[in-house]
Amino acid sequence: MTTPAARIDKLVVVGVGLIGGSFALALRAAGQVGCVVGVGRGQINLDEAKNLGIIDRGHRLDGGWTRELADADLVLLATPVAQQEPLMRAMAPHLGAQTIVTDAGSTKQDAIRAARGALADALPRFVPGHPIAGTERSGAAAAFATLYAGRNVVLTPLPETDPLAAATVAAAWTSCGARVHVLDAAAHDRIFAAVSHLPHVLAFALVNEFAGRDDAEELFRFAGGGFRDFTRIAGSSPEMWRDIALANRVALLAEIGLYRAELDRIAALIGAGDGASLETAFANARDVRLAWAARVGALPPAAAGDGPGEA
Amino acid sequence: MTTPAARIDKLVVVGVGLIGGSFALALRAAGQVGCVVGVGRGQINLDEAKNLGIIDRGHRLDGGWTRELADADLVLLATPVAQQEPLMRAMAPHLGAQTIVTDAGSTKQDAIRAARGALADALPRFVPGHPIAGTERSGAAAAFATLYAGRNVVLTPLPETDPLAAATVAAAWTSCGARVHVLDAAAHDRIFAAVSHLPHVLAFALVNEFAGRDDAEELFRFAGGGFRDFTRIAGSSPEMWRDIALANRVALLAEIGLYRAELDRIAALIGAGDGASLETAFANARDVRLAWAARVGALPPAAAGDGPGEA
Numbered sequence: 001m002t003t004p005a006a007r008i009d010k011l012v013v014v015g016v017g018l019i020g021g022s023f024a025l026a027l028r029a030a031g032q033v034g035c036v037v038g039v040g041r042g043q044i045n046l047d048e049a050k051n052l053g054i055i056d057r058g059h060r061l062d063g064g065w066t067r068e069l070a071d072a073d074l075v076l077l078a079t080p081v082a083q084q085e086p087l088m089r090a091m092a093p094h095l096g097a098q099t100i101v102t103d104a105g106s107t108k109q110d111a112i113r114a115a116r117g118a119l120a121d122a123l124p125r126f127v128p129g130h131p132i133a134g135t136e137r138s139g140a141a142a143a144f145a146t147l148y149a150g151r152n153v154v155l156t157p158l159p160e161t162d163p164l165a166a167a168t169v170a171a172a173w174t175s176c177g178a179r180v181h182v183l184d185a186a187a188h189d190r191i192f193a194a195v196s197h198l199p200h201v202l203a204f205a206l207v208n209e210f211a212g213r214d215d216a217e218e219l220f221r222f223a224g225g226g227f228r229d230f231t232r233i234a235g236s237s238p239e240m241w242r243d244i245a246l247a248n249r250v251a252l253l254a255e256i257g258l259y260r261a262e263l264d265r266i267a268a269l270i271g272a273g274d275g276a277s278l279e280t281a282f283a284n285a286r287d288v289r290l291a292w293a294a295r296v297g298a299l300p301p302a303a304a305g306d307g308p309g310e311a
Numbered sequence: 312m313t314t315p316a317a318r319i320d321k322l323v324v325v326g327v328g329l330i331g332g333s334f335a336l337a338l339r340a341a342g343q344v345g346c347v348v349g350v351g352r353g354q355i356n357l358d359e360a361k362n363l364g365i366i367d368r369g370h371r372l373d374g375g376w377t378r379e380l381a382d383a384d385l386v387l388l389a390t391p392v393a394q395q396e397p398l399m400r401a402m403a404p405h406l407g408a409q410t411i412v413t414d415a416g417s418t419k420q421d422a423i424r425a426a427r428g429a430l431a432d433a434l435p436r437f438v439p440g441h442p443i444a445g446t447e448r449s450g451a452a453a454a455f456a457t458l459y460a461g462r463n464v465v466l467t468p469l470p471e472t473d474p475l476a477a478a479t480v481a482a483a484w485t486s487c488g489a490r491v492h493v494l495d496a497a498a499h500d501r502i503f504a505a506v507s508h509l510p511h512v513l514a515f516a517l518v519n520e521f522a523g524r525d526d527a528e529e530l531f532r533f534a535g536g537g538f539r540d541f542t543r544i545a546g547s548s549p550e551m552w553r554d555i556a557l558a559n560r561v562a563l564l565a566e567i568g569l570y571r572a573e574l575d576r577i578a579a580l581i582g583a584g585d586g587a588s589l590e591t592a593f594a595n596a597r598d599v600r601l602a603w604a605a606r607v608g609a610l611p612p613a614a615a616g617d618g619p620g621e622a
């Protein structure tokens with residue numbers, strides 16, 4: 001391929017789950033992809049992906065999948081982020097001279113560190129990416145063509161990234177219906193530590209704390225809709241979030257510190273009985289939250305299945 | 312009225328909003344109420360309640376509403392909790408010898424304190440209550456007859472509460488389709504400090520902390536579905552939550568302390584790079600959350616209007 005936005009004749013998706021499978025389906029729906037090869041840990045999921053028309057053929061990670069890379073136009077890594085470095089290491093010797101590599105991980109500085117250590121000559125054709133989309137379900141059966149419609153995708157190119165490679169990846173996501181943004185990787189990790197990783201940790205912590213108590217059964221009996229929404233993201237994949245928390249630990253710990261300071265401040269207002277300051281803080285939060293919700297009205301509703309949102 | 316579950320010939324609702332208005336509509340739908348008198352701060356809302364068939368007539372709080380109490384079978388206080396004590400004080404001299412008083416506040420020890428100080432001889436006919444239901448909307452126009460269908464209502468009778476009064480209030484809520492539970496008031500406040508008041512404070516704190524930052528605009532631009540669900544309850548009424556936080560401050564501060572300890576523990580695991588313990592904590596939370604969601608599958612879906620749930 002020589003121009004961005006050109007059709008991807010051959011796409012390899014490593015990790016054919018909700019994210020990778022939906023990327024393939026969206027490109028198929030847009031008529032922007034030819035052959036799709038799936039790579040994954042389990043044969044059952046690969047078979048399902050083939051039966052669902054997501055991929056044309058599949059390889060297990062312990063099979064000869066790297067043979068598919070030499071003539072691939074684009075490889076998408078859509079696995080938990082801790083698996084990226086070994087995958088890149090395995091891929092590197094087999095990538096074609098034109099093959100572009102991108103990923104869908106929720107943390108970007110670690111993806112870049114992995115690529116710098118593993119991709120060798122292919123590094124300029126690596127375009128780090130993060131689609132801000134997801135549902136509570138996982139696996140190929142959860143994939144659907146419109147997952148990315150109207151959603152944000154952040155790309156964090158390196159200084160040495162080939163602009164043509166970045167433009168090609170951007171065009172692919174645009175074909176999926178997404179809005180593409182470009183950020184510095186450190187800015188990306190700082191922003192998502194705040195708006196995504198921190199809330200997940202806070203929700204996991206709340207449910208875990210309740211679960212360990214003697215009165216847990218009573219608490220959960222009376223928990224209602226507020227608790228349900230607040231803890232929806234605590235239903236997310238422990239493996240994926242372990243990886244994210246560790247990959248982005250510096251930014252995440254900084255966010256936890258800022259959050260604790262605000263929580264301490266509000267606890268002090270409650271302790272002091274300072275109703276006026278408390279109402280000011282709550283009213284400010286309410287106003288900002290409602291204004292934000294009005295702006296992003298196009299976000300899809302919470303999944304009917306009552307699971308977490310995107311990473 | 313002489314037997315519980317008897318029809319309520321005359322109901323007075325103080326605070327004709329979502330909670331009070333829906334109670335009246337549900338009793339009407341069940342054929343369990345005769346005349347409904349509404350009392351409120353604003354004439355516009357009272358007029359709307361009358362036009363919507365929620366009340367038969369309305370009085371402003373600065374009008375002669377206490378004249379309606381002598382022959383009332385039941386009075387429901389459905390206002391922010393800090394208003395309960397002055398209302399009870401105004402009501403006490405005018406209550407009929409048979410008039411039962413109940414409330415719908417989110418904290419119960421303070422309602423009992425208010426009643427002990429204000430209701431005098433009527434104290435045995437006060438039945439503290441807390442319906443666990445709500446949507447993000449407020450005012451009479453938000454009321455609907457099925458708000459309480461399948462939802463929990465907690466009653467926290469006093470040692471001196473007349474059992475017939477408690478049975479009458481329980482029967483009214485049952486007529487609304489609710490499941491009635493009886494708890495000790497201190498246990499109620501401890502449980503709801505954990506499952507409701509704490510999450511609200513945590514969500515208010517997160518939005519407030521973000522809103523005060525230099526990079527607030529960037530944060531909100533990239534906030535997605537996880538942030539949306541986690542902070543939905545931060546769209547709740549600041550006045551109502553100020554009152555709840557102060558009314559239940561002892562239990563709430565204890566819950567904030569327990570939560571901070573768990574958050575600190577998880578932050579330490581992240582800092583130490585202890586992926587195994589982190590995954591254990593996240594997996595435990597995930598399992599407990601999913602099991603809970605499966606049990607309470609009958610909870611209504613999150614409000615389409617993207618606001619908070621119940622208090």
